[in-house]
Amino acid sequence: xxxxxxxxxxxxxxxxxxxxxxxxxxxxxxxxxxxxxxxxxxxxxxxxxxxxxxxxxxxxxxxxxxxxxxxxxxxxxxxxxxxxxxxxxxxxxxxxxxxxxxxxxxxxxxxxxxxxxxxxxxxxxxxxxxxxxxxxxxxxxxxxxxxxxxxxxxxxxxxxxxxxxxxxxxxxxxxxxxxxxxxxxxxxxxxxxxxxxxxxxxxxxxxxxxxxxxxxxxxxxxxxxxxxxxxxxxxxxxxxxxxxxxxxxxxxxxxxxxxxxxxxxxxxxxxxxxxx
Amino acid sequence: xxxxxxxxxxxxxxxxxxxxxxxxxxxxxxxxxxxxxxxxxxxxxxxxxxxxxxxxxxxxxxxxxxxxxxxxxxxxxxxxxxxxxxxxxxxxxxxxxxxxxxxxxxxxxxxxxxxxxxxxxxxxxxxxxxxxxxxxxxxxxxxxxxxxxxxxxxxxxxxxxxxxxxxxxxxxxxxxxxxxxxxxxxxxxxxxxxxxxxxxxxxxxxxxxxxxxxxxxxxxxxxxxxxxxxxxxxxxxxxxxxxxxxxxxxxxxxxxxxxxxxxxxxxxxxxxxxxxxxxxxxxxxxxxxxxxxxxxxxxxxxx
Numbered sequence: 001x002x003x004x005x006x007x008x009x010x011x012x013x014x015x016x017x018x019x020x021x022x023x024x025x026x027x028x029x030x031x032x033x034x035x036x037x038x039x040x041x042x043x044x045x046x047x048x049x050x051x052x053x054x055x056x057x058x059x060x061x062x063x064x065x066x067x068x069x070x071x072x073x074x075x076x077x078x079x080x081x082x083x084x085x086x087x088x089x090x091x092x093x094x095x096x097x098x099x100x101x102x103x104x105x106x107x108x109x110x111x112x113x114x115x116x117x118x119x120x121x122x123x124x125x126x127x128x129x130x131x132x133x134x135x136x137x138x139x140x141x142x143x144x145x146x147x148x149x150x151x152x153x154x155x156x157x158x159x160x161x162x163x164x165x166x167x168x169x170x171x172x173x174x175x176x177x178x179x180x181x182x183x184x185x186x187x188x189x190x191x192x193x194x195x196x197x198x199x200x201x202x203x204x205x206x207x208x209x210x211x212x213x214x215x216x217x218x219x220x221x222x223x224x225x226x227x228x229x230x231x232x233x234x235x236x237x238x239x240x241x242x243x244x245x246x247x248x249x250x251x252x253x254x255x256x257x258x259x260x261x262x263x264x265x266x267x268x269x270x271x272x273x274x275x276x
Numbered sequence: 277x278x279x280x281x282x283x284x285x286x287x288x289x290x291x292x293x294x295x296x297x298x299x300x301x302x303x304x305x306x307x308x309x310x311x312x313x314x315x316x317x318x319x320x321x322x323x324x325x326x327x328x329x330x331x332x333x334x335x336x337x338x339x340x341x342x343x344x345x346x347x348x349x350x351x352x353x354x355x356x357x358x359x360x361x362x363x364x365x366x367x368x369x370x371x372x373x374x375x376x377x378x379x380x381x382x383x384x385x386x387x388x389x390x391x392x393x394x395x396x397x398x399x400x401x402x403x404x405x406x407x408x409x410x411x412x413x414x415x416x417x418x419x420x421x422x423x424x425x426x427x428x429x430x431x432x433x434x435x436x437x438x439x440x441x442x443x444x445x446x447x448x449x450x451x452x453x454x455x456x457x458x459x460x461x462x463x464x465x466x467x468x469x470x471x472x473x474x475x476x477x478x479x480x481x482x483x484x485x486x487x488x489x490x491x492x493x494x495x496x497x498x499x500x501x502x503x504x505x506x507x508x509x510x511x512x513x514x515x516x517x518x519x520x521x522x523x524x525x526x527x528x529x530x531x532x533x534x535x536x537x538x539x540x541x542x543x544x545x546x547x548x549x550x551x552x553x554x555x556x557x558x559x560x561x562x563x564x565x566x567x568x569x570x571x572x573x574x575x576x577x578x579x
Contacts, residue, residue, distance in 0.1 A: 044427030096303025115516020122321035206407035
């Protein structure tokens with residue numbers, strides 16, 4: 001790993017830029033928790049003093065608890081189903097040669113690119129033409145469409161990365177297909193599965209656009225926030241709720257990315273060790 | 277599940293062909309649950325959306341006689357053209373700013389970070405995974421009439437009255453979009469920069485290129501795929517955004533996404549909303565093709 005000497009030279013200007021960039025990236029979001037502890041219904045400087053009354057206020061609200069329960073239920077189901085579908089899709093894509101494979105992958109990635117509003121209204125039209133009432137089920141289906149590309153994108157590198165000869169060895173030693181998958185393939189792709197579960201849960205938990213079109217009377221937390229945004233006196237409570245959601249998302253995603261990346265890094269390290 | 281050794285299939289054309297077919301068939305069978313969900317969730321709704329765009333509203337129901345009246349309205353009534361152009365201008369500007377600001381950051385991590393690279397990548401992409409609604413909401417807290425900036429400047433005595441242009445303007449929408457999508461742009465840029473063979477840079481240096489020429493002649497052209505990918509990944513989704521304009525745009529910042537949402541909400545003219553969605557997608561596809569064509573031409577021209 002000998003690199004050109006000039007590349008090794010630290011570039012002070014770029015370094016400063018990078019740090020400023022990161023600060024600007026995180027700063028706006030940090031104002032939400034900051035003001036959620038402010039003892040005033042106005043979000044402005046100077047701050048009035050420390051309080052946790054907005055959190056206490058949230059705790060006593062039935063509607064928040066109902067929305068939280070809906071969000072958790074939808075999120076759990078969507079993460080499990082989309083990761084399960086992602087596993088079979090990633091397995092099929094890496095294991096078998098199929099004509100039209102890249103077209104399918106591109107098709108599956110469409111929800112990442114096409115504006116959310118278009119998928120939202122398209123699904124709303126479908127659901128209403130079929131006469132299905134809007135409910136948490138339609139919300140979950142919308143989330144599934146958004147989460148599936150993320151699940152596949154997270155899982156594909158894991159399935160691509162592993163050594164097929166391990167599976168062949170297991171088969172040669174007499175394990176059947178199912179046990180080979182369970183005892184050889186699964187442990188190798190497990191970090192990807194955990195990462196996918198955490199990421200898809202977070203996406204579903206935070207999803208707003210599809211939910212906006214597809215939810216009936218039962219709302220999720222983001223919809224609850226949206227409906228409360230028009231009342232200025234609800235602002236501090238919304239800040240408190242947002243703080244909780246942000247904290248949860250940051251923790252889940254950090255763990256997911258770390259687990260997902262860690263596997264890849266470990267492979268790279270062992271590959272370099274094997275190579276030298 | 278054991279793969280057939282090459283020697284066996286050799287000379288048995290029929291068997292090999294059958295196996296080839298069956299391999300594809302097995303792959304599709306394994307994938308079928310995901311495929312069915314994708315078909316029901318993506319293809320079918322889009323087809324119905326196209327069909328509906330040819331209908332007209334009839335009281336509370338629909339008149340299903342196919343007509344292009346909605347498209348004629350979309351083409352002739354100035355409001356639609358104005359909002360479409362504005363959406364593309366705002367998204368285009370936001371895309372340009374985002375890619376411009378993210379490029380040095382991706383460059384820094386690709387070329388100058390050697391330890392804890394993973395931590396940098398995770399830190400850069402982490403905000404992308406958090407709620408879009410809340411990231412937009414955060415900007416409302418900052419730019420609001422009594423928001424962070426105005427109240428801080430007021431109490432510092434820098435301004436006499438709150439700056440009104442901060443919230444509810446196109447500038448606010450552009451700033452928010454650029455910030456909210458930054459994490460999305462970083463990854464493709466980083467990947468394309470990371471792929472560049474460092475020995476090419478050394479060769480350029482050895483042959484007498486200075487840092488600037490080296491960047492313009494090696495790094496930038498080789499990272500173009502990342503720049504193009506990042507541009508698409510931001511421009512296309514943001515054109516249809518309606519959260520940011522709704523929360524921060526005000527009357528001047530309304531975009532085509534808001535109009536589509538209105539057709540399915542208060543206005544209750546679903547066929548018109550469907551037609552607008554199709555028009556938006558057609559324009560995005562056309563612009564994307566033109567953009568690709570230009571960049572390819574430019575590449576040929578340089579090469």
